[in-house]
Amino acid sequence: MVAWIVWLIVAAVLGVAELVTFTFALGLIAVGACVAAAVAALQLGLPFQLLAFVLASVAGLGLVLPIARRHLRQPPLLRTGPAALVGRPARVLEEVTGHSGRVRIGGEEWSARAYDESLVIPVGHTVDVMQIEGATALVYPRELPSEPHSPSTPAASRRKGFSMVIAELIIAAVIAFIVLLTVVRSVRIIPQARARNVERFGRYRKTLEPGLNFIVPFVDRVKPTIDLREQVVSFPGQPVITEDNLVVQIDTVLFFQVTDPRAADYEIVNYIQAIEQLTATMLRSVIGSMDLEQTLTSRDKINTLLRGVLDDASGKWGIRVTRVEIKAIDPPKSVKDAMEKQMRAEREKRAAILTAEGARQSQILTAEGDKQSKILRAEGDKQAAILRAEGEAQAISQVFESIHRNDPDPKLLAYQYLQTLPQLANGAGNTFWVIPSEVTTALKAVTSAFGGAGADGPMAPATPEAPAAAAPTVPAVEQETLPSIPPQLRLSELAAQQRNGEDTEEMEDEAVADPDQPVSISTPPGSPNGSVG
Numbered sequence: 001m002v003a004w005i006v007w008l009i010v011a012a013v014l015g016v017a018e019l020v021t022f023t024f025a026l027g028l029i030a031v032g033a034c035v036a037a038a039v040a041a042l043q044l045g046l047p048f049q050l051l052a053f054v055l056a057s058v059a060g061l062g063l064v065l066p067i068a069r070r071h072l073r074q075p076p077l078l079r080t081g082p083a084a085l086v087g088r089p090a091r092v093l094e095e096v097t098g099h100s101g102r103v104r105i106g107g108e109e110w111s112a113r114a115y116d117e118s119l120v121i122p123v124g125h126t127v128d129v130m131q132i133e134g135a136t137a138l139v140y141p142r143e144l145p146s147e148p149h150s151p152s153t154p155a156a157s158r159r160k161g162f163s164m165v166i167a168e169l170i171i172a173a174v175i176a177f178i179v180l181l182t183v184v185r186s187v188r189i190i191p192q193a194r195a196r197n198v199e200r201f202g203r204y205r206k207t208l209e210p211g212l213n214f215i216v217p218f219v220d221r222v223k224p225t226i227d228l229r230e231q232v233v234s235f236p237g238q239p240v241i242t243e244d245n246l247v248v249q250i251d252t253v254l255f256f257q258v259t260d261p262r263a264a265d266y267e268i269v270n271y272i273q274a275i276e277q278l279t280a281t282m283l284r285s286v287i288g289s290m291d292l293e294q295t296l297t298s299r300d301k302i303n304t305l306l307r308g309v310l311d312d313a314s315g316k317w318g319i320r321v322t323r324v325e326i327k328a329i330d331p332p333k334s335v336k337d338a339m340e341k342q343m344r345a346e347r348e349k350r351a352a353i354l355t356a357e358g359a360r361q362s363q364i365l366t367a368e369g370d371k372q373s374k375i376l377r378a379e380g381d382k383q384a385a386i387l388r389a390e391g392e393a394q395a396i397s398q399v400f401e402s403i404h405r406n407d408p409d410p411k412l413l414a415y416q417y418l419q420t421l422p423q424l425a426n427g428a429g430n431t432f433w434v435i436p437s438e439v440t441t442a443l444k445a446v447t448s449a450f451g452g453a454g455a456d457g458p459m460a461p462a463t464p465e466a467p468a469a470a471a472p473t474v475p476a477v478e479q480e481t482l483p484s485i486p487p488q489l490r491l492s493e494l495a496a497q498q499r500n501g502e503d504t505e506e507m508e509d510e511a512v513a514d515p516d517q518p519v520s521i522s523t524p525p526g527s528p529n530g531s532v533g
Contacts, residue, residue, distance in 0.1 A: 005186050005214050007037035012179040028060030082132040089126055096121040115140040185217035195261040197223045207261050230257045238280045240287040242295055251327040260318025268317045282309045299326045
């Protein structure tokens, strides 16, 4: 708060209190407050202001007040003769006018006339002797009569006193209103992020900051409020010609902030209008160096260029341009239609490319899947063949070990050899196959083994001596029960008996004419097993 304004407010309050009380002391203290206000106006510190207030108040109360009271209480001068009656009260005995009348002064009756010739003082009023002229006293009433030639009454006196009180109250109210108006005109409250410039006698004085501020009333003029926050201004579409001679409508949005209220108020008349015109000018300059394609795809570049130019141009106005945005770029309708057709063709092209890419990827993935499945299947077959070969090798090894361990004779081997022959005829597509010459030797061995047996005796298989993992079981043939085997066998019947799981074998009626020759067995196309030739 400005110090001298505070001291003036204190002086005004003390002056009003003095008018009400008439003590003279409050008036002298008010004079001290005025002296302190003068010291504050000289921009001296608070200690000097308090010192001036105290000294002026003490001097007034200690020196001026006793002298004033002594003069008020001084007795009248000693007078003698008729002059001693001046200032004394008197009572009207007869109506006093400007020419005649009688009054009683003390115990004496005097002729009297009104000191003011226009007054008429009725009987019973108290008057003061103003002057003695010979034997006539010039008197003046203490209370003016309400109406001429009307006698004074107690009710009229009361009305006159009430009117005086009302007048004093009105005067006090007027003084209080003037003081209040001065205080109101002296105080200015500025909101946050606002500022107001102050002019004194038409010249810039200062800028009021946010908060409570004081000015000199009726001398300082406060200008309108300036907003210091960031502001947004949207400018309407501006027709701009591109480098390829196309007219486009461009809408811009500007973000700016006032940084210097004094420059924004005194350096330019209307900074918003100036920014709008400057934006339109620079927009035409920037867009004029670009074609339509660059204009539509270079918004960031346009924003940066506009912001730099506007910020440099508006710096001296106390304005900082924070952002410039291109809100809309509207090309002509024909250009829009052409762009839509181009975009539609581009989308169809991309769709066809994506479809072909999808088909290609699908075929590649399918081929990859087939390749992987075949590789995995081949790996599985390989592992199965390896495991199968290992199993057969182990079986052959066990059979070989069992054979050597049991020491079989050639007759048993020949019999096993003959049991294998029917399996050669199991193939459904076999039409011709050759039997090795060793078969005849095996047949001879079998014939010699069964030569002494009867023809109708049954065969009794023997119980195998080796376990399941050992060599194949060898049947024990009794000479008495085994029939004699003819020299030639029908192998097709032996193969059929092998497939059906029969335990007995039938001997063929036809024998081999020459055992040393190899036997050829041909299978006719309609026969599943074949026959011996």
